[in-house]
Amino acid sequence: MKKNKIVSADEAIALIRTDDVVTTTGFVQSCIPEALHAALEKRFVETGAPGNLTLIMTAGAGDSKGLGTGRLHHEGLLGRVIAANFGRMPKVAQAAQDNRIRGYNLPQGVISQLYRACAAGQPGLFSKVGLHTYVDPRHGGGRVNTVTTEEIVKVVEVEGEEWLFYRATKIDVAFIRATSADPSGNLCVSKEALTLDNLAQAMAARNNGGIVIAQVERIVEQGSIKPKDVRVPGILVDCVVVAPPEHHRMNYGVQHDAALAGEIRVPVTGLKKMTLDARKIIARRAAFELPPNGVVNLGVGAPEGISSVANEEKVTPYITLTTEAGAVGGVLASGSSFGAATNADAIIDQNQMFDFYDGGGLDMTCLGLAECDGAGNVNTSRFGGRLNGCGGFINISQNARKVVFAGTFTSGGLVTEIDEGRLRIVQEGRSRKFVAAVEQNTFSGPFAQERRQPVLYVTERCVFNLTQAGLELIEVAPGIDIGRDILAHMDFTPVIENPIPMDLRIFRDEPMELLADLLNLNLPDRVSYDPGRNLLFVNLEGWQVRSKGDIDALRQVLETACLKAGQRVNSVVNHDGFRIGENLYDDYAEMIEYLSKYHYLTTTRYATSAFLRLKMQEALSRRGLAPHVFERRSEAHAFLEAAEREAAAQQALADVIPLRAAS
Template sequence: MYDMMERKFANPEEVFADIKDGSVIASSGFNRAMAPEYLLEKLYDHYRETGHPKHLFFEFETTTGMPGIGTDKVAKQIYESGDTEFIDGMLIPFTGFSPWSAKLIQENIVEGYMWAIGVAANWFREVAAGRPGLLTKVGLGIFMDPRDPDFQGGLMNERARSRRRANVSLVHIDGEEYLLYRAPQPDVAFIRGTTSDEQGNISVEEEGAVTSVLSIAQAAKVRHRGTVIAQVKRITKCCSRPAKSIEVPGPLVDYVIKAPREVQWQTGSYEYHPAISGEDYIPDLNEILMESAKNMSPIEYVIARRAAIELTDLMTKYGRTLVINLGIGIPVYTSIVLNQEGLQNYVIGTVEPGAWGGVSLAGNDFGVAISPSALIRMPDQFANYEGSIIDAAVLGFMQVDPAGNVNASYLPGSVFTGPGGFPVIARGAPNLIFAGRFTAGKTDEYIRDGRIFVNRTDSEKIKFVRKIALKVFSASEAMKQGQNVTYITERGVFRLTSDGLLLTEVAPGIDIDRDILGMMEYEVRISDDLREMDPAIFDISSRMNLRSRVISEVTENVPINGE
């Protein structure tokens, strides 16, 4: 027995020599959180030295690493060397943190398949249970739908369309449409934890997320007993960790590899912060919020303030706290506004990998939160989104068409970033707020005396276009489900109706014909009850007194600012 346990702890070269050519490798990781980047980089080093294993197919729950690290580092080396035998293809929900992977896909060097993060996370869980794939309504009417003329179910290039290794099929049950997602069962699983004991029990006490590591390990084990390799920071005595802290039981783990600390960071900016892993709690988060606010322009601040008003109205409507999700970019700034207004205890933010509460971090730290109140597994988190358990979501957008369909992932001439968690959240949120600048590119806009002024520039790029480049949100599906959908910009606010977009509010100082209608590729209906956006939004030196709107309406049992 001792020898068997001892064999679990090996160096990478010994372990990787057993991985066969053509293997399917699943990997955990939400950007750098829970990313076994050391395993991935060492596997590629082993290939360069020995020529094996090769012709691999990778299945990522999100992305393993960040720019220059993990997946991206390996993809860059493959691209620059021209040696493409290491990898044949990848199923990857998000390449925003791996631009070199995006290049491999976009230039048709490897097969590229893209599903939403929540689809991938729950697919691992379904495979682990021995089921044929994931059955869901997520993806209907967007690029992941097999009826989409361009991407046919997330097939992102010609190699993928030829091989069709990851398939999406249309299924009818009791007259309703669903999608069935299928892909090869993994032969090998790369996962990460903080600590392994001598039996290979893996705990995650210093991680900023749990993600889908258990499901990924199980998916490799079902039926054909594949290989599970865990990257950890430390190894300790047998059974020294509390049983409830174990995320992956030792019998599911074949090998444990201790990684150097420099490749075991919680996020892009933090090697280790106890308030990210929930081991400590910072009651006053203003300093962190103000640090995030440094990157926010006045125009972005205005948009976030209007989004905060939308959430405030929902609080008064429901008379209780809200559970929400905030997307990357401007939506994250909404949390800053809510904290400034003293409403942070009325809005519980959630992040895709599993954090509830606290302050969600942005940029290379996206996916974790400072001082979360709870950390759950990623498949469970996405159940909150897909099942409409959350109350609202604030998401960004790149393009909007006349019907209200949204592209948030790709513009012609740029690289595919993948859908991320967007399709699941956008489909499930009963109240959906798209928040972003009215145009892209360089725009000369400024705020003065509570009004917004727009000067024309040649580099403005229209975002309200006749045809979007990639559909990641379906307006028709939203109407079927009865979702309340709002589009907030600095110039005006639109609502989704059965007849498409309706302009309901205009910012003070904005000329509708010149600054809104003249910068859209299509005509839009204007509400008979067109209103001016609340002038308080544009008085950016002052608070908007949103707390006074809520305090008399929301349940008295909910504390404000800890009172």
Template sequence: MSKLVSASAAARLIKDGMTVSVSSSSGLGCPDLMLKAIGERFEAEGHPRDLTTLHPIAAGDMSGIKGVDYIARKGLLKKIIGGSYPSGPSSAEPPLIWQMIGNEEVAAYNIPSGILFDMHREAAAKRPGVLTKVGLDTFVDPDRQGCAMNARAASEPVLKKVEFEGEDWLYFPAIRPDVAIIRATTADERGNLTYEHEGAYLGGLDQALAARNNGGIVIAQVKRVTKDGSLRPHDVRVPGVLVDYIVIDPDQKQTTQTGYDPAISGEIMRPLGSFRVPEFNVQKVIARRVAQELEAGSAVNLGFGISANVPRILIEEGLHGAVTWVIEQGAVGGVPLLDFAFGCASNADAFMPSPYQFTYFQGAGFDASLLSFLEIDRNGSVNVSKLSFRPHVTAGAGGFVDITARAKKIVFSGMFNAGAKLAVADGRLVIEKDGKLKKLVNEVEHVTFSGRRGVEQGQDVTYITERAVMKLTPQGIVLNEIAPGVDLKAHILDQSEFPLIVSDRLKTMDAALFAEAPIGLSLPQKPARTAGGAHG
């Protein structure tokens, strides 16, 4: 019997009240046609209703791939659990899913991406759930928001804090999907799936196992179908025994606003000269200072924001390859991409499935992480996941909590305050007008990284802005460097809601950071690894 069905026929397989797991990372790998078909069926028939949907990273982002907004309909969704959600400019109308969340029309949760993948793995093996310390003392912790994004979710907890062998742990019961909707490039007639045009494998295999092992079905959206037996077995990432139905979308995008780029899927290698070097501005100054925190030979995670430009700083400085970049979607090595292609990399050394990349992150196997911040508080805690006055501008945490939970070294970067009018001239920072919105606050609105946990675990945490470099210590946040041209009191101390500790060895940031020419960056060599390292 043929597994090939239309998208509308596949949508009719989803019954009222089912739990549906959807594989994608924003636009990357999003089964957009299938989500559209489910939404169209609901509009026409009023079914399926009361679905619970799981999105371990994110589905769709409103910029060419609509994704989850196709199914953001009152009555269709009862509960949604995502690693992150579509975001957009503050001037734009909020995505439909954010309107539903704000109107209490769906119970919405933000569970860290790695934990969501862990929940699928535990469901597949018919184990009770995930026991983890990832998320303690953050918004994930039931002592705070417990992952709930609105009041409706808060009334239906998805985790609890438990004591195990004398320690506090977070327990997430496994969720067993009735349907998994995954995506690949090619399926053969038996349903074997290959990913040759994809920018990442993501977690399709784990999601398929979770559905299949619990009596559910697996629907695979692909670009094309080939003859049975024509795929190399080493290339098959999801075997046909796990796939029940195949839906063809010959027009599926590789990622947001990208039809197909063979460099994203590792089929060709781009010349280094083809990568755009950041224009000289305040953000580049910050990215350069972040780059000075690196060691040659390190494996370094990157997050969205200013730090995403650091690989291009290394290219400009002739140091490409000095560190290996690792991103949560699964790319290892190469050059992580920017803007709508973030989550992809060109010239990668390898693609790991996302669930295994998160195991690497949760266990702190990598050397450093470069991430952004929206707010920092007196305890050193960081918020990247919620701003009440602009909720749809933030996407949620994604893998941020998984990455920072035990990371040895974290460098947070961002602007010192919001709305400042700044310039760079003659090797110094010029603050023409300071911003009205302080980002160093007494207490962050949402704890995405816990400064208290960071101190307890001895994590090396640095905060880098255009005008100051600060360090988390047991005594508080210490100011170690200020930009040339900056007034310590007026531009830094008075712009923080809490007192900063000024180092006895306060120094001026390197003036070369504030000039257009390359800075002559040199990275110290990372110490060689030895057996019997840190245990935690």
């Protein structure tokens, strides 16, 4: 006979024992089983049991003021926490910092995927995520304090490559959340913003002989949920608790939004236009890195502004925004709804989204930064006396094809002003972000360099690029003095060669025509042909190669110009301010090889950046091509003129030889 699994919250919580391992769901402020957290807190306060629990969770699940997992701060309730985020339960974080509980801060995607390992009875997870960060056991193993001594992360070698092995922790109790349940415990999530890891968590507890407690909004008739709508089958569920409305809000700021739940699609005429301030400057500059037709993840904080800028510049149809919580497409939500999306194309489970991210599916991510050092290391997890946690930062930053870190240059009271297209620092922030050494390494700059991952650091006043020599200052905002406004507020000196001005359009309160740049619509305007000298001049000053698609677009434009000339041409290319990811140099050199084979008589190029010249020369030399990369335009033209004179002399000699033979 089918069992009626509907019980009260108190009855369900009474099944939890001291020393149990409990996992709970929720992302930031969404999809939190608040009634279950409240009932667990109530039982412990009234009876002192259950105690010494281990709490396992992925993202933070609370409002940072005591709700969600913040309710579990009472002394003795928790003995250990394994989480990606501590910032949304500050009292629990403080207990960990005070050595009153044991704690581990692991990547969000790793914990999410470990649920599946637990469900399958596997000992743990092999992953490269976390190598060379504080999660690596050579740098702390993710332990958050000195009382935490047990190692749950190991470095292992598999077929000559380093991996991290994360040990799975068996789960006794799973708190999950859904919208509807039938008396047998079959669950659907029709009114939820996200699905997260409900199914994997339920399997992990069930297959360990534990219990699964589901919080729902309502009970429906047996068999009324369509089979494909059941996200967690009743065979995995032990208890169903109907929560009061105040404990089953979509998130702490929204009772219910049908568009966020995917129940309806609503007209989206555009996000509210951002005020032109430091935050918008950062978002505008970062938006220049967006890959057309690419898949993008945006972090919380300054990176969120990219959504607004993309909408304002009408580039949203050409990119797909995603969240690590599982939203694909649509308009990403912010504030209390962060992680969800209006008019999403799809909502997938969190662990599956991290499979996609870890496998290299992201074309670009833009994330915040709290600290950065000269080697390009970034800290977002522990700083200023706070244990915040890494969240999904490590998974995302290590595996995206391109990383843009975005944030103000300093923090704490920074005041800026934009006047007639120039930026002025009215009041400097109290805290430096560019420091001699980061307090905790959440992102390894040297490891990114080793893997040839393009990394950019965007602030309101300047832009840095990660090179083999460390951070290089490549762009400076108009009105900013390098010595007074940049170097004076850094604990290290970056590489400085020939930084160029940040695009002036960023500092004008009018559309930037970003779409034309991203789609390379203005690329033909950069090419001119002088038939008198048979010279093709290519002005790539300030242009950037974001993807192989940009190289293909340039090849097409140059080949069209050469074919129109009707003969092989001499070419000079201006690479001043030109930017290209280290992983694309070989593709760029292949394009030059093709043009040299079919369209060029000779070609030369110039760039003031010594690093660019070196990398270009290396790439061309690998293909057996003469580099011909000069520092100045005059040198490039002088080389070309010499080549023209030599060609003319050879032609004259060729004309004379037949005449002598005839005489």
